[in-house]
Amino acid sequence: MTTNTGTVVDVVGPGRGGRMSRQRKRDAVLRLLRGEDLESVSRSLGVTAATLSGWRDAFLTAGEASLATRPLDADTLESGRLKAKLGEMLIERELLEAKIAVLEARGPGPFGPQEVAAMSRAVSPARGKAYGLARVCRIWRMSRATVHRHLAPAQSEPSRRPGPVGPMPDAALLTQIRATLAGSPFHGEGHRKIWARLRHKGVRTSKRRVLRLMRTHDLLAPARVGAPRGPRNHDGTIIPERVDTMWGTDLTTTWTVEGQVAVFVAIDHCSAECVGIHAARRATRFEALEPVRQGVRQRFGGFAAAIASGLSVRHDHGSQYMSDDFQAELAFLGIASSPAFVRAPEGNGCAERFIRTLKENLLWVEHFDTVEDLRRALLAFREVYNETWLIERHGFRPPAAIRAAQLPPAVLAA
Template identity: 25%
Template sequence: MKRYDKQFKEEAIQLVLNQKRPVAAVARELGVHESTLHKWINLYKKHKEDAFPGSGNLRSEDAEIRRLKKQIADLQEENAILKKATGHFRKTPEIAYKFIYQHRFKFRVEKMCQVMRVSRSGYYAWIKRPENNHKIQNRKLLEKIRDVYKISRRTYGSPRITRALKKQGITCGKNRVARLMRDNGIVGKTKRKYKATTNSKHNFPVAENLVNQNFKADRPNIVWVADITYIPTDEGWLYLAAIEDLFQRKIVGWSMDSTMTRQLTLDALRQAVQGYKPSPGLIHHSDRGSQYASYEYQQALRDNQFVTSMSRKGNCYDNACMESFFGTLKTELIYGNRFKTRAEARQAIFEYIEVFYNRIRLHLSVTR
């Protein structure tokens, strides 16, 4: 049975109490039994910050402020779509008509026709025009594409959407999916560069690179990779230490704090070991940062009979899989959002990892 640490329990409770979501729904999304989550909530209500062993406090947030922030973000997104459509959808009148039809419940048809530079009479004539079989099939496929795109939190591009559709038994070519997405303004989020957090200027011993950029495993808990990144908030940096299993591309351990310390990485390791109970001989790969090379962290690896592997100095490709995860996290969640507090960022990252990334998101590098 998987064991959950204090951080996991606290963040799970926040999903119920702060967001006022049903216990059953949150439990299902996190893969936790409903009665277990009820037990955690009751313990917290009775004992507050002393409900679970360890340190850290739950922080409440104003639900009304969160609702208004979401509403503002939605309006900004709609405005951005309309601005983009001004140039993109003027290529042909029919594409403009499609956009207007799809957004007719969000914006006035008259205003959209003005922005798109098409006539209202032409738009209404297009609506009355009967669809041929090809258009009907494209429309149905587009609905499926939009469903997958929504589930992916608007992050999937055409390759992942095509793959998701085929898993549902829907036959479609990647070029057709890409064209429908392009014509209807459905675009997956792209990655940005970000600053490294590795400090390899220390006197701790370093280990040999056993992984050597071979980021594959034939079963779970054979190779784990670890790294640290940072997330900006109005209160200051929030640091995230994470451990990924190479077989599943799943985050098996994580920890967040306001400082980048050895304890941050030790907490992530402890969570991974408690939750997945790997056998001796597991390869633990990381960069040469002082947090991972420290005596305390290396002793924890020895206590679990893990084998240490470290990237070569100054070679970011030696830990590319974790760089990829952090890039995905920032592209799909962090960029475009502003977190007022570290607690707000913690909640969003927790939900992204435990609900979406580990359980829903398709990972193209995982082949079965």
């Protein structure tokens, strides 16, 4: 470019899009501050003089501001923290005084959501800002969820899960659920087993929908509140892959007209099948052997030395099971003794779970005159349980179906 004076100046204009880097802007401002002519710098950079003047003013303003800023030391930071804490204390005092005034005006009792919401919108004299709902609820000891729930507009229709409800409406499905509960021979079945029984009847729906309907109409099985547990002693699992690999045995008690009666059970850990059940007036070691003997005769085809080799029996440390006679009988039959850990009932959980089912469906709902009546009822319950009780871990199939699927037809026929 040729100037009016005839000198040629190399023009280096802005980059693409009329932009210029921060370093080039800084160099241009420094040229102006060193005394170069504004017009010559403008011509050499291809930038207007107004733009250069704006850069110079911004550069000087920022430099002046940086010089006016003092570094924050530890005392300044601590002073700021104390001032903020003092402000919070003043706000808390204001809210407590307002709470006392409200109580004196309306008398003792819980605050209403309208009063809390009104105070949250009030302006604090100390800060000049609204208190806020979170701070008022915290100091007045109110639940924010309760306030929001009462202040929310009432819905004309109850909310439901979005999406289609399926081919069967809720009223018809509820009728099917009630019929399934009434037709089941067991008490205390949860929504999962009701869902499985509906599928067996040809009613296709989802578990969550069955749970929602049963919960809404108080049809769920009662749940017991568990006690806090310590560390588990058992690692791994007590559920084998095949039947007749591990059995569990335990006892419980019930009452008849003749007095207290002991009930002994033996359960297959794989299929959850009841292989033996017995009732006796006295809970002796010989009576404790009866369920095991029943299972050995039926599952192994006889009662002889080492006939049940490969089988182990899980039991607790009760005096009947730790006795010499009980242990000697297991050794004679070829059964390995597998005692659970002390004070760890989950190690014998299969027998414990069956006893709970037995109590909820027979012992706690029926009365018996004699021990013999109880024995007959126990044997009948064993057949119904093995044929119809659904096991979730086996795809909601009964224990008898698990045994039939694992053993060949010839063995089942024998």
